[in-house]
Amino acid sequence: MSEGLARVCTVSDQPLIYARGLVKRFGDFTAVDGIDLSVAPGEAFGFLGPNGAGKSSTMRMIGCVSMPTSGELRILGMDPVRDGTRIRARLGVCPQLDNLDPDLSVRENLLTYARYFGVPRAEARRRADELLEFVQLADRAGSKVDPLSGGMKRRLTIARAMVNDPDLVLLDEPTTGLDPQARHLLWERLFQLKRRGTTLVLTTHYMDEAEQLCDRLVVMDGGRIVAEGSPRALIETYSTPEVVELRFGDERPADLAGKLAGVGTRIDPLPDRLLVYAADGDAATAEVHRRGLTPSSVLVRRSTLEDVFLHLTGRTLVD
Amino acid sequence: MAILATRVSARSTLAVLERDLTLYRRLWRASVFSSFVLPVLFLLSIGLGVGGHVGDIGGVSYLAWIVPGVMAATAFQMAVGECTYPILGDFKWTRGFHAMRATPVEAGDMVCGYLLYILIRVEIAAVVFLGVSALFGALRSPWALVTPLVCGLVALATAAPTMAFSAGVDHDSYFALLFRFVMIPSTLFAGVFFPVGQLPAVVRPLAYLSPLWHGVELDRAATLGAAPPWPVAAHLAYLLVFTAAGMLWAFHAFGRRLQD
């Protein structure tokens, strides 16, 4: 009874995740370096960042399996140190590394996991069947987990994370290592969850994933949050509507940057190509040619989060 | 110290047990030989074969004398076997404990759930073994009916500290040390095959340390209807204290391993 009441209260107003000055240290190495967060009910929130940015460390603190070194953290309005058990009862977690039971069948994996949350057996069976439909694994229900493909295992892990009907779902790199088709299937499923009003928090280093799924995201680098906003707002703030990618045969992009001073809003020479940020890509291209430069290839495209990331950190996201 | 104060809830403990039994239902065939067939073969070869040359010990046939010992040793070895690789595996390879960690299941539930699972496995093996022993006419007292309970206690007293040990190591090479310096010497010298009294007086206390010896003596007292060397309460208390200390160690070791 009282649990049901508490649930209604938290869902209505408070942020589901609230962090101020959150720090995680391993020995004298600082993995998360004082971050502030607030995630509202129903939001799809993303952490975008390169390897080692501190995304998983943050997710594990939110999931109440890793204790913050310092700072304030409240999940579902509760304190992870004191109320870890109660918080975890209402979370669904898809960890970065799959930890399915390889010797159990697909369905048994869902059933045993449901029991960890105290879901009654009959209800667990009902949910397992429903979730297997949802992630399109119903035809593999009786098969062992070991021989499943990476994408199927990932889908099963996501189904498992839903088995307690969680208020908050944490997905750590849900699609890393999957082929494009498997990724699109997963995105579609996650999108459905989002439409149902499930609060999603995910990490990724794929900017297209972040753009597609997240209402709001933070860019993390070196344990810090370097930018925050909706994908569109981030692009508007930190990039230009269009980007021109120029490649030159033998000449080093850095040597040519000088000749392009004043073209577009900003020039970024990368090792293999030169990026020109501009409101109008075609106009910028025309200007490049007018200055007598003859790039071997020209690509005009819309700005993406990749450009935002490059601008903020000076590095590309996926290497 | 805070780690010692882990929570144990009946619901979560039973959920862990349920998972282990589900796994066992899938894998039981692999364990039939070591849990049921091997102990019986042991009994036949040593009890009848060697027994033919040894004659009686303390007025009973060698077979009747080692039945309770082999029974306790089976419980002991099952506990060691089930609490080494499977435990390390659930931390390191399949990460099953990490999966539980993300749910309301606490370290204490993981330990207690698995101990219950071991207990069930050992009880089944002990009852089967008791039945076979009865067929061979190796039981001399109705007290033999309590031996499965003694075996259960031996299993808990062995399993709890072994789980703690396995939760504390990062590599399975440590198990070779455990087998070589604890399990095999215990099995050989804790009164299973010959009376501890035949050991040199200086090493005898080592046998008393092993939970197996207390189990062997209680089982033997039960099947032969004779008094054990120490008061029954003292043997039982030793096993219970060993279990309790092992569980505290295991709570601590699991908590440590799962936290960062």
Ligand SMILES: Nc1ncnc2c1ncn2[C@@H]1O[C@H](COP(=O)(O)OP(=O)(O)OP(=O)(O)O)[C@@H](O)[C@H]1O
């Ligand atoms: N248990 C740990 N002990 C020591 N260092 C750790 C531990 N976990 C993470 N780290 C370090 O903290 C830093 C951040 O790691 P984290 O896993 O949070 O990054 P990430 O953003 O998730 O990266 P990836 O994209 O590779 O998953 C890394 O340098 C990592 O080596």
Ligand SMILES: [Mg+2]
């Ligand atoms: Mg990570």
